[in-house]
Amino acid sequence: MVPNELIEYYESWVKEQGSSSSEDEVNGHLRAYVVELKDVWEKRAILRELRFRAGGVVCSGTVDCVEKPTTVCMHGSHPTCAKHTDDCFLCVPISKLSQLTR
Numbered sequence: 788m789v790p791n792e793l794i795e796y797y798e799s800w801v802k803e804q805g806s807s808s809s810e811d812e813v814n815g816h817l818r819a820y821v822v823e824l825k826d827v828w829e830k831r832a833i834l835r836e837l838r839f840r841a842g843g844v845v846c847s848g849t850v851d852c853v854e855k856p857t858t859v860c861m862h863g864s865h866p867t868c869a870k871h872t873d874d875c876f877l878c879v880p881i882s883k884l885s886q887l888t889r
């Protein structure tokens with residue numbers, strides 16, 4: 788089982804980083820910025836994994852989307868957030884594959 792406290796920890800971490808990363812303080816040390824981005828990306832991926840293991844649903848739009856799914860993708864098959872209904876990674880490859888084999 789995944790304790791809710793753990794999920795909440797990552798949720799608050801991701802929220803804090805998301806709001807501060809676009810500020811002007813990041814100019815200069817590009818390398819540190821890249822490391823920070825990777826760190827944020829990993830935390831988002833971990834948060835998705837934890838939610839999934841806890842029996843929750845995660846958005847199928849991007850692998851690091853941490854929005855709570857409120858709708859389904861364009862094919863109506865998978866949960867996505869409102870922003871990613873056209874970017875479902877479970878459906879897009881399938882439609883591309885069927886084009887290739889036609």
Ligand SMILES: [Zn+2]
Nearest residue numbers: 846848852868
């Ligand atoms: Zn999304």
Ligand SMILES: [Zn+2]
Nearest residue numbers: 860865875878
């Ligand atoms: Zn889909």
